Amino acid sequence: MNEKIYDELDWRIRVFESLSFPTLILTPGKVILTANRVFLEKQHMVLDSIVGKTCSEVFYGSNGCRHRACPFIKVLENKKGESVLRRRPTRTGKVFWEERLFSPILDDNGDVIYVMESVRDVTRMKTLEIALKETEAFLEKIILNSPVAIVAADHYDNILLMNPAAESLFGYKNSEAARTLTMEQLYEPGVARRIMRQLRHDDGDGVGKLHGMHASIVNSWGETIPAEINASIIYEDDEEIAKVCLYTDLSDKIRIEKKLEEARVQLAQSEKMASIGQLAAGVAHEINNPLTSILFYSSLKIENLPLDDPEREELLAVVEDVNRCKGIVKSLLEYSRRSVPAKELIDVNTIIERSLTLIRDPKMFGKIKILRDFSDELLMIEVDKNQISQVLINLVINAIAAMDGDGQLTLCTRPDKQRNKVCLEVSDTGCGIRKEDLTKIFDPFFTTKELGKGTGLGLSTAYGLVKENNGNISVKHTGAGGTTFLLEFPTNLPISDAKDD
Ligand SMILES: Nc1ncnc2c1ncn2[C@@H]1O[C@H](COP(=O)(O)OP(=O)(O)OP(=O)(O)O)[C@@H](O)[C@H]1O
Ligand SMILES: [Mg+2]
Incomplete structure (x- = not known):
């Protein structure tokens, strides 16, 4: 039975008829020889009305080919299949995409005797492709314009991407970072590993997620910057393929x-x-x-x-x-x-020297070395020199007491040009001030000295005198290594670069 059918009808014709997409057979002169059933159905045509006509006549009603990208001639020349993608608007304004495939049919000599043209509707695929491209472009724009620094790295910690915000935070160019850097180089030693450990464990954020971790990052100049880090691992089929970290400069x-x-x-x-x-x-x-x-x-x-x-x-x-x-x-x-200061313009270094000579008993210093770290610039302030000397004497006596006869007393002067201030620091290598005492040391009668040894009025007097002279007094630093008191006085005068010797 089957053999009979094959005899009656060439199976090649059956294949052509069964093709599920519209197909034509054309002569090298673009004349239509035949069309399959799907073609006729889709175009609402009958075979007789198109056979013997050129494809341009059938499709465009004219003889010249209107489609500039048509690869028909190329197929004839190269004897190889070609395809072309066409965007076609419908009458309702909808757009559909078709792919036209041209396949040469060769004779025994290898010459093209016919060309088979098939039309495939690729609208769905093309629409998805366009949507994907648009989404990709949109995501890229978000990443590029994000004010948050974003860094992506592969599974081996090699950096894949740094957005512009990350470039300016870390001081690397994306092209350079993506070729040469690993995540470890963006942190102080050990921090990258700590982040990865936290990322891989569920510490409340879920595995693969890290929220609001505070750590220092290191920029290309080796400076450390405090930052908030949010990160997540990117998985594909349960396998880690990359990670993305977001940094906010704190x-x-x-x-x-x-x-x-x-x-x-x-x-x-x-x-x-x-x-x-x-x-x-x-x-x-x-x-x-x-x-x-x-x-x-x-x-x-x-x-x-x-x-x-x-x-x-x-x-x-x-x-x-x-x-x-x-x-x-x-x-x-x-x-x-309640006392009125007699203010005059005076060089701050001179006040220090004057105060040191006013300390009545030089034996008080014992083995303490005095270091003068004075600014080369002439730092003039308008103060009552006797009052500020009194302040300095009180600070120096306290420093001596804290060092118990041995250590180093440093007197430092420097300008703070940005704030238009003259700074004066009295540092010692003494016992330091206990944290709980820091809020009380300027109170009158607060002392940690034995009964009868101190009145606790030294710093409170100093505080009042400094305020009276429009200055400020504070503890800049204190700890086991010693204490630094900072005095600041305003200066409206330009600070000269050279000091008169
Ligand atoms: N350089 C310093 N290092 C460590 N502690 C200090 C220093 N300067 C001040 N203190 C602490 O502040 C307290 C108050 O200092 P303040 O000068 O007001 O009083 P005093 O030195 O105790 O007594 P007085 O100055 O009246 O003799 C001190 O008792 C001491 O505990
Ligand atoms: Mg004192």
Whole structure:
């Protein structure tokens, strides 16, 4: 039965008829020889109406081929199949895409006797391809324009991509990073491994995800930058193929937070000082008058006593203690800013030298070395030199006490041109100040010295005097290695580059 069919109908024709996409057979002169069933159905044509016509006549109603990219001639020349993709709008405005495949049919000599032209509707595939390309382009735009620094790396940690934000954060060019760098080079030693460990474990974020980790990154100049890191592993069929990390530079945030904290502490300190100052001023004022009269009458009494009178000794002790009390009262008044400073323009280095010579007992220094780290520039400030000398003496005496007779006292002066300030630092290599005492050291009568050894008025007086001279005093650093007190005074004068010798 089957054999009979094959005999009756050439199987080649059956194949041609069964092709599921529209197909034509053309002569080398582009004349249609035949068309398969699908072609006739799709084009709503009958075979007789197209056989013997050129394809241009059938499709465009004219003889010249309108389709410039038609590879028909090329097929004849090269005797090889060719294809062309065409975008065709429909009458309803919809667009569809067709692929035309031209296959040469050769004779026994290898010459092209016919060309088979098949038309395939590739609209769906092409639409998907266009959508994919658009999505890719959109994603690329997002990555390129993201203000967040994005770095992608392969499974072996080789960097694949750095977006422009990452380029400026890390200081590498994407082209350079993608060829030569690994993720490890973007961190301090050990950090990359820590990140990977956290990424691969479920620490609350889920395996393959890392949220808001704070770590330092290292840029191309070797500088470390605090950053927030978010990362995720990219999987394909459960296999790690890449990772992507997002970095946010925290430098500005940290700087602002630090400034805010400093301002908060300063405000709290000023408020505390203002209320203590008021109390101190009141007490000092009330005590000052009786002290003056005690001093007056005791001195008068001493003058009237014969030199060998035994009472003389006792009265001298009274005078000495009254003078000590007056000293305390003076300090309290200075702290509460009740004395008027006699300001003058003076070089800060000169004040330091003056203060050092004013320290009455040079033996106090013991084995302590004094280092002068003075600015070469002439740093002029407008202050009461006696008051600032008093401040420096108090700081130096405290430093000596903290070093217990051995260590190094450094006196440093420098300009802060950006803030128009002159800075003066007194550093020691002493015991440091305990963290819990830091908020109390400027309070009057706060002392850690033994009873009778310190009044606890040194720093509070210094605070009042510095404020009176429009300056600022703070602990710049303290720890087991010693303490640095920082004094800052405003200067409206341009800081000269050369110091007169
Ligand atoms: N350079 C320093 N190193 C370590 N601790 C310091 C330093 N300067 C000050 N302190 C701490 O601050 C406290 C208060 O200092 P302040 O100068 O006000 O008082 P004092 O030195 O104790 O007494 P006084 O200065 O009246 O003799 C000190 O007792 C000490 O605990
Ligand atoms: Mg002191």
